[in-house]
Amino acid sequence: MASxxxxxxxVTVVKQNSFARAGRVLGVTPSVVSKRIAELEHDLGxxxxxxxxxxxxxxxxGARYFHRAVELLQRFDELERDIARHRDETAGLVRIGAPxxxxxxxIGPALIEFRARHxxxxxxxxxxxxxxxxxxxxxxxxxxxxxxxxxxxxxxxxPLCPIERVICASPAYLARRGTPQHPRDxxxxxxxxxxxLPSAQVWLFTGPTGEISVPISPVFSTSNGQIMRQIALKDxxxxxxxxxxxxxxxxxxxxxxxxxxxxLPQFWLVAILPPLSRISRRVQLLVEHLRGVFSPPPWLRSxxxxxxxxxxxxxxxxxxxxxG
Numbered sequence: 001m002a003s004x005x006x007x008x009x010x011v012t013v014v015k016q017n018s019f020a021r022a023g024r025v026l027g028v029t030p031s032v033v034s035k036r037i038a039e040l041e042h043d044l045g046x047x048x049x050x051x052x053x054x055x056x057x058x059x060x061x062g063a064r065y066f067h068r069a070v071e072l073l074q075r076f077d078e079l080e081r082d083i084a085r086h087r088d089e090t091a092g093l094v095r096i097g098a099p100x101x102x103x104x105x106x107i108g109p110a111l112i113e114f115r116a117r118h119x120x121x122x123x124x125x126x127x128x129x130x131x132x133x134x135x136x137x138x139x140x141x142x143x144x145x146x147x148x149x150x151x152x153x154x155x156x157x158x159p160l161c162p163i164e165r166v167i168c169a170s171p172a173y174l175a176r177r178g179t180p181q182h183p184r185d186x187x188x189x190x191x192x193x194x195x196x197l198p199s200a201q202v203w204l205f206t207g208p209t210g211e212i213s214v215p216i217s218p219v220f221s222t223s224n225g226q227i228m229r230q231i232a233l234k235d236x237x238x239x240x241x242x243x244x245x246x247x248x249x250x251x252x253x254x255x256x257x258x259x260x261x262x263x264l265p266q267f268w269l270v271a272i273l274p275p276l277s278r279i280s281r282r283v284q285l286l287v288e289h290l291r292g293v294f295s296p297p298p299w300l301r302s303x304x305x306x307x308x309x310x311x312x313x314x315x316x317x318x319x320x321x322x323x324g
């Protein structure tokens with residue numbers, strides 16, 4: 001089978017009308033040029049060039065082969081240029097913001113996997129437990145829970161996976177204070193509040209009779225789910241936390257879920273991006289990779305916690321949002 005070197009040499013010989021000039025263009029000796037042409041003609045089983053001491057002439061087979069070979073080399077060179085462009089677009093730095101617990105447990109490992117396939121990409125991962133404007137912070141990508149309120153109308157939201165929440169406490173706390181049977185029983189309990197929730201100090205439920213809103217007076221508020229988890233493990237009260245934070249504790253019996261007959265608002269983990277016209281190829285590839293990482297959610301792959309939350313009838317992803 002003809003090689004690309006042989007085909008390129010043949011086309012160059014025809015264009016230069018000389019083995020010696022073709023060798024200079026290709027950076028090889030005339031003898032190498034002659035050998036490649038001879039091998040090509042042998043592989044094809046036809047004579048392509050008619051040689052005399054004064055000139056080279058294409059045979060009928062050679063003329064047909066030359067025109068097709070030129071088209072082939074043009075397509076191949078275009079393919080190489082396209083690959084080079086995409087390689088250059090992929091190479092470079094991506095600045096990512098993410099909540100601390102999600103970033104440590106899932107985003108960090110996902111970036112290591114991504115870089116194994118795209119070694120020219122560099123990352124700056126910024127972990128936070130506060131509301132962040134990715135444009136003001138100079139981020140290329142922000143990973144956030146859907147509780148996040150987009151502060152900039154030019155941003156786009158891409159859903160990654162649903163996040164289930166539960167109300168949980170340590171068995172010792174429940175033994176001491178009792179297990180709530182209805183959301184309104186929470187007013188008699190020590191509640192630990194996640195300050196990123198959009199409903200201020202009100203916990204929302206859906207039960208057999210409809211929606212229920214319960215004002216709480218939290219004994220502790222924080223924007224960090226791991227701190228809330230530690231307080232709950234220390235018998236500090238009832239916490240509303242995502243299953244990706246407390247799933248292992250529930251499986252191990254260190255925390256117990258209460259009010260399982262009532263649904264909590266479901267949120268989604270989302271990727272928030274700058275306008276599509278400004279998104280680089282490497283960011284697009286990274287978002288595609290993260291969709292795979294979080295489908296299904298990695299904290300469910302080892303087995304979902306037993307009865308951590310009531311089974312939801314509706315698990316619709318949020319609509320992709322873009323404004324401005």
